[in-house]
Each structure stands twice: as C-alpha cells, then as structure tokens.
Amino acid sequence: MDKSCFLCDCSFAAVVVYKFFVKKLKGKQEEYKMVTIAVIGLGTFGSRVTEALLDTDTELVILDKDRDIVEKYKNSVTNAYITDAINEATLQKIIPPDVNAAVVDLGSQLETSILVTNHLKKLGVPQIIVKARSDEHGEILKLVGATKIIYPDYDAALHIAPMLLSSALFNYMQLSENFAIAEVKVRKETEGKTLAESSLRQKYKLNVIGIREEGSDEINAAADPHLVLNNQMILLVAGTPQSIHDYTDRRAASEKQKKDGNIFRKLLHRDNSKK
Secondary structure, three states: OOHHHHHHHHHHHHHHHHHHHHHHHHHHOOOOOOEEEEEEOOOHHHHHHHHHHOOOOEEEEEEEOOHHHHHHHOOOOOEEEEOOOOOHHHHHHHOOOOOOEEEEOOOOOHHHHHHHHHHHHHOOOOEEEEEOOOHHHHHHHHHHOOOEEEOHHHHHHHHHHHHHHOOOEEEEEEEEOOEEEEEEEOOHHHOOOEOOOOOHHHHHOOEEEEEEEOOOOOOEOOOOOOOEOOOOEEEEEEEOHHHHHHHHHOOOOOHHHHHHHHHHHHHHHHHHHHO
16 A cells, blocks of 8 residues: 555645635635644644645644654644643643644544543534544544544555556545545547537536646646547546546456456445445
8 A cells, every 4th residue: 555645645635624614714704714723643644634734824733742743843833732641621721712623643542532532522623533543443433522534544545446446547536425536547539529529527427627748747727628638638527436437447348447347336335334
C-alpha cells in the first residue's frame, strides 16, 4: 500500500472539511466568521490534517503529549498544548467554546480516544472526527459521540484499489456514499469529438470539471463545450462511484478485467455498509 496516497487523502479531506464549514457559516450570517478546528493527537493522520489546514484561514488548536511534534507546529497555529492528561477538565480549558470541529488521532490509545470523544460530545462540539483502529473501535466511537469515523488503512485501500483494477483510472477519491471524483483517460470512442459531443453526462452521468494533459499536473477548468478531446487528455470527473466504475470498466475487454470490475463493486458495497 502506498502510504503517500493516504497522506494525500488526508490533506484533501482536510481542505474539503474546511470549505464545508466556511460555506455553512457564511450561509448563516452576513459577516465572515473564522472557522475553529481542534486537533487532538498528532499522529500521522492528525499531523497531515494540521499541515493541510496551516495555509487556510482557520483558527487551529493542537494538543499532543509529544513536545517535539508540538514544537514543530506551535508557531504556525493559534494555540498549541503539550499534555498527556487528556481529561474532561483539560479539554474544557483548551477547547474554544465556539469550536466548529475536533479531529482526534490518539494512535493505539483506544480507551483514551473513546473517553476524549465522549468528553468532546459533552462539551457540545458539533463535529467530532475520530481515527479508529478497527470496525469494533469505530462502532464504540459512534456510540459515545463521534460524527465521522476515519479508517486509515481501509480508506487508503479504497483509494488505491480502483486504480490497480483499471488502466483507465489515474486517481480516485470517494467523498461520500454517492459522490466521488476521479481522473480518467479519454475513451477511444470519444477521441476527436468535442466535450459536448462526448455525451459523458447523458451516457455515463459524469460531470467533467477539469482537464489536464497526460504528463502534466496542471488542471484546466472544463468550461469550453467545443474543446476537442484527444488520447493525451486526462479528464477530472465527478459522479457516483458506480458511474465512474461503469465508465472505466467498459474499457475492459478481457475476463480478468471483468473480474476486476466485480472486485470494485465489492469494495463499493463494503464502503457503503460502513456509512
């Protein structure tokens, strides 16, 4: 498993969470309100979320028992605390009363993560995102107050597996049960056609939101319906996980690829069962 893919997922997810809160707050009031997020525990996940939020207009509060890792971020965040006594009284002093979300990454400290999650719920934190070690751990976290559970190994596998199963899929990220984004190759049947003529929305229920040239990292907005598609283009598309699977799977002709498609469907089914 490519660890860098999971780290990329963490950063992307953090920015999505940030934008969601800003949009929600702006919709409720005319004046801009700063988003406040607390990160409790700076393991791999907590650290990557912190790093992803450093360049955003966010009040960021971090807490960990490791002095070295807290020192690394303390000059870039609003408040940084070093403590290994994470109890309700400590959290009440540290967590701002108007915090929008808390991210909990306490590694293998299963009992502590459960207690902290419950303390955060009692404090009225509206969004509590917690890293879980197993399905059983995740179920307990939900019962005590977590609003979102992160399964790092499984989420990374869900990101990587579809790309291994299809040569037409360059990148894939499922953001919810019914929404995913992906980078896909231009199908041979659409080469030489304009974006409008390709009928991706009508035939595959996919929205093209960006285009890049193969070998380039620069993505251009797909605003011109008269743009002619070629086999050197990579399309950034949004749609349901099933619609992305249908588009990429239809490129497969061999029995092996058909079998791979069945594996993809099993992955999607398992992911939906966790929601």
